Amino acid sequence: MRHVDALVVGSGAGGATTAATLAAAGVQTLVLEEGPDVGPGTFRQFSQDQMRAQYRNRGQLVALGLPPITYAEGRCVGGSTEINSGLYHRPSQALLEGWTRGWSVVDLTSEGMGPISDAIEHNLNVSTFPDRVPTASAFLASGAQRLGWFSTEVPRWFDHATGRRQSMTLTYLAYARERGAQIVSGAWVRRLEIDRGRAVAAEVEHSDGRVERIGFDVVFVCGGAVQSAALLLRSGVRRNVGRTLSMHPTVKAVAFSDLIGSDPSDVPVTQVREFAPDMTIGGSATDAPLLALALLPTAVGVDRVLDFGPDAGIYYAAIRSSGRGRIRVVRGMRDPLVTFRLPTDDFARLQSAMGRLLMVLLAAGSEQVVASVHGGQPISSDAQIPAEVTRMTRRAADLMTVHVCSSVPMGEDREICAVDSHGASHEVAGVIVNDASIVNGAPGINPQGTVMALAIRNAEHFLTQRGVHPAAREFA
Numbered sequence: 001m002r003h004v005d006a007l008v009v010g011s012g013a014g015g016a017t018t019a020a021t022l023a024a025a026g027v028q029t030l031v032l033e034e035g036p037d038v039g040p041g042t043f044r045q046f047s048q049d050q051m052r053a054q055y056r057n058r059g060q061l062v063a064l065g066l067p068p069i070t071y072a073e074g075r076c077v078g079g080s081t082e083i084n085s086g087l088y089h090r091p092s093q094a095l096l097e098g099w100t101r102g103w104s105v106v107d108l109t110s111e112g113m114g115p116i117s118d119a120i121e122h123n124l125n126v127s128t129f130p131d132r133v134p135t136a137s138a139f140l141a142s143g144a145q146r147l148g149w150f151s152t153e154v155p156r157w158f159d160h161a162t163g164r165r166q167s168m169t170l171t172y173l174a175y176a177r178e179r180g181a182q183i184v185s186g187a188w189v190r191r192l193e194i195d196r197g198r199a200v201a202a203e204v205e206h207s208d209g210r211v212e213r214i215g216f217d218v219v220f221v222c223g224g225a226v227q228s229a230a231l232l233l234r235s236g237v238r239r240n241v242g243r244t245l246s247m248h249p250t251v252k253a254v255a256f257s258d259l260i261g262s263d264p265s266d267v268p269v270t271q272v273r274e275f276a277p278d279m280t281i282g283g284s285a286t287d288a289p290l291l292a293l294a295l296l297p298t299a300v301g302v303d304r305v306l307d308f309g310p311d312a313g314i315y316y317a318a319i320r321s322s323g324r325g326r327i328r329v330v331r332g333m334r335d336p337l338v339t340f341r342l343p344t345d346d347f348a349r350l351q352s353a354m355g356r357l358l359m360v361l362l363a364a365g366s367e368q369v370v371a372s373v374h375g376g377q378p379i380s381s382d383a384q385i386p387a388e389v390t391r392m393t394r395r396a397a398d399l400m401t402v403h404v405c406s407s408v409p410m411g412e413d414r415e416i417c418a419v420d421s422h423g424a425s426h427e428v429a430g431v432i433v434n435d436a437s438i439v440n441g442a443p444g445i446n447p448q449g450t451v452m453a454l455a456i457r458n459a460e461h462f463l464t465q466r467g468v469h470p471a472a473r474e475f476a
Ligand SMILES: Cc1cc2nc3c(=O)[nH]c(=O)nc-3n(C[C@H](O)[C@H](O)[C@H](O)COP(=O)(O)OP(=O)(O)OC[C@H]3O[C@@H](n4cnc5c(N)ncnc54)[C@H](O)[C@@H]3O)c2cc1C
Pocket: 009, 010, 011, 012, 013, 014, 015, 032, 033, 034, 035, 072, 073, 074, 075, 076, 077, 078, 079, 080, 081, 083, 084, 085, 086, 087, 088, 089, 187, 188, 189, 190, 222, 223, 224, 225, 227, 228, 231, 402, 403, 404, 434, 435, 436, 437, 445, 446, 447, 448, 449, 451
């Protein structure tokens, strides 16, 4: 049986930063990634080809409930960072304090996290557009301005000279490789073997059908909020695992206006944050297939989708939900069963979010706006908004999310937490969970910056506990 010092399961935001931190400090590190190694820039961002190659289940995943909520995850080297929009926020002090109070998380302050975020921002070239934002962003900003709502350009991990988003394959994974980490794609960790309370080996299924056992001193579980919980459950690690899945449920609407000028390969970068962190309005990628998905439930339908060009834009409103989801593993099935219960108050907030979304898109100058709900009608005046909001019942709503987290909560309170303040399992030695699973509750911001900062903090804590000095955080 092959043996490594540190095994990292998953190569997304959590796994890539963990591997880079460990490898740079001289720890022998093996990263196992279930998905393929596609390489950045192979497919147009948000295209169907990319969905087939780099999304889990070609982008078709659902959390069952009333309403069901579709969600998306990456499944490739680099994880969801290869397919996402690149919008960056650093975790706020209020967020960190909330976790400290609510979950007894220790040693989590903005003074401690600030320098880690500084390094991430440097390494990913987090920046705003050098000149002005694209038209589809300016469109949303103009609507907000007319209503007197605060909106802002959200910076992104982006190299404006090359036009490339700075995903994990271009940054932390490349850095980890240079420092000796091995990254193996097409390698699914079926389960962890536990011997007398300590995780000792992983059972790995390779894409060519080979099954291998790999021993380790420590495993960092970084498969994303749904898959990390599922892996722990398959391995018999159950206490407080998979019971507190959180998310940002999201509604969409399609706006039609010559002013939008959608770019199918990019997303708007403006967010209306007047109602943040509980409610955020922004823009989504828009091309014919995505437009078809947004219009499918509506009265407009998809027959004329190919007639629409850059004058159509998909926009969204997301809320921070206090609802909780569950992840269950089902014997004989590879995919876990995911459910989510949306509380009544949250559903009312989603209706109000839809109302505000329609309002800002009309204020921006849309000729027509269509709420993406079953039977949604095109509207052109504020007076028609209440009817569309009322139309959005639990059965008519069409909800989605791209932000899932919190399935393996961290903190010192063992009654509610699965891992300690630095991600180490309360139940089994040798397991550290280091991805979106430990982000305690929907953060109300785009989460990747928080996931990365926590992962680096925890990997450094692991090193210093063993007397190893972490390397400089900033890439040379
Ligand atoms: C379409 C989309 C848009 C988004 N936009 C933004 C944005 O603009 N800004 C932002 O901050 N966040 C955004 N996000 C969210 C952000 O990408 C995630 O919060 C972040 O990537 C989570 O990191 P993670 O390490 O937990 O999981 P991921 O990055 O998803 O990585 C997990 C990896 O682990 C692999 N894996 C899972 N299980 C196993 C196993 N058993 N064995 C081996 N490998 C396994 C998966 O295949 C995957 O590659 C977006 C997400 C999506 C899907």
